[in-house]
Amino acid sequence: MAIKLSRRAWIRAIVYSSLAVAGGVGYLSSKLLEVVRVDVPVKGLSKRLDGLKIGVMSDFHAGAFTTRGEIIRAVKVLEREKPDFIALLGDYVDGAYSHSPKNVEKGDYVFDVFKGLRAPLGVYAVLGNHDHWTDAGLVREKLSKLPFVLLDNQSILIEDCLAVVGVDDFWEGPAYSHKAMGDLSPELVAVMLSHNPDVNLQLVGDSRVRLVISGHTHGGQIRIPVINYAPWIPCSRKYRGSSGLIRESESRWTYITKGVGTFFLPVRLACPPDVSIIRLRRV
Numbered sequence: 057m058a059i060k061l062s063r064r065a066w067i068r069a070i071v072y073s074s075l076a077v078a079g080g081v082g083y084l085s086s087k088l089l090e091v092v093r094v095d096v097p098v099k100g101l102s103k104r105l106d107g108l109k110i111g112v113m114s115d116f117h118a119g120a121f122t123t124r125g126e127i128i129r130a131v132k133v134l135e136r137e138k139p140d141f142i143a144l145l146g147d148y149v150d151g152a153y154s155h156s157p158k159n160v161e162k163g164d165y166v167f168d169v170f171k172g173l174r175a176p177l178g179v180y181a182v183l184g185n186h187d188h189w190t191d192a193g194l195v196r197e198k199l200s201k202l203p204f205v206l207l208d209n210q211s212i213l214i215e216d217c218l219a220v221v222g223v224d225d226f227w228e229g230p231a232y233s234h235k236a237m238g239d240l241s242p243e244l245v246a247v248m249l250s251h252n253p254d255v256n257l258q259l260v261g262d263s264r265v266r267l268v269i270s271g272h273t274h275g276g277q278i279r280i281p282v283i284n285y286a287p288w289i290p291c292s293r294k295y296r297g298s299s300g301l302i303r304e305s306e307s308r309w310t311y312i313t314k315g316v317g318t319f320f321l322p323v324r325l326a327c328p329p330d331v332s333i334i335r336l337r338r339v
């Protein structure tokens with residue numbers, strides 16, 4: 057016997073099946089890690105550092121939907137690229153819903169996977185808002201057991217004329233860019249690691265930082281295809297759902313990675329996770 061559906065039932069069936077298909081596609085695409093390679097022109101970069109490679113990973117959200125296997129794969133992909141130094145940009149664990157310190161233990165496997173991570177010029181880490189939403193002290197403690205340098209509003213000279221500056225999270229730290237840069241000479245090239253790209257608001261008029269490397273936006277995580285709109289806005293409008301290279305001023309760029317994991321839902325739409333390789337080019 058044929059079942060007759062009302063118009064409303066048909067519409068409901070079409071909407072539900074479209075959501076199911078989008079959810080399935082989104083779940084699968086959240087597993088398709090890509091390597092994004094980008095060249096950044098840097099004023100004042102020395103000849104010797106031309107071509108220096110920075111490996112970037114962010115937004116792991118371990119303990120929520122990102123598995124140990126996915127983080128192992130991201131680390132392997134990054135190591136294969138042989139970066140000169142590695143930048144880890146926070147949200148190692150997921151603080152959503154409960155904001156509980158227990159989430160650090162739940163996502164503890166991320167620190168375990170990091171144990172073998174090395175680079176010739178070092179591995180530098182900053183915290184993200186989710187690390188604060190769980191227990192920043194505990195996350196710091198976990199990172200301190202690794203051969204990494206945690207930059208909490210601090211800078212470090214890693215080559216004669218290259219400094220890495222790291223700020224605490226812009227929302228929760230907070231980030232103190234000027235304190236972090238201290239008395240770094242304008243002759244130096246400074247690369248700033250900041251979980252949240254909104255740190256640029258603190259850098260107006262400062263020419264020392266040539267490149268800010270950030271995560272946090274997840275590239276929008278869910279982007280509506282065709283109109284390319286990202287409804288999720290975790291920062292100022294300028295960086296709404298942004299990823300990739302953005303020109304800030306004559307001398308400064310921002311690069312935003314889409315990150316490794318997912319937040320809120322185990323879904324990415326038109327926005328795959330990534331590991332990024334930035335190459336500094338002398339201009």
Ligand SMILES: [Fe+2]
Nearest residue numbers: 115147272319
């Ligand atoms: Fe995140």
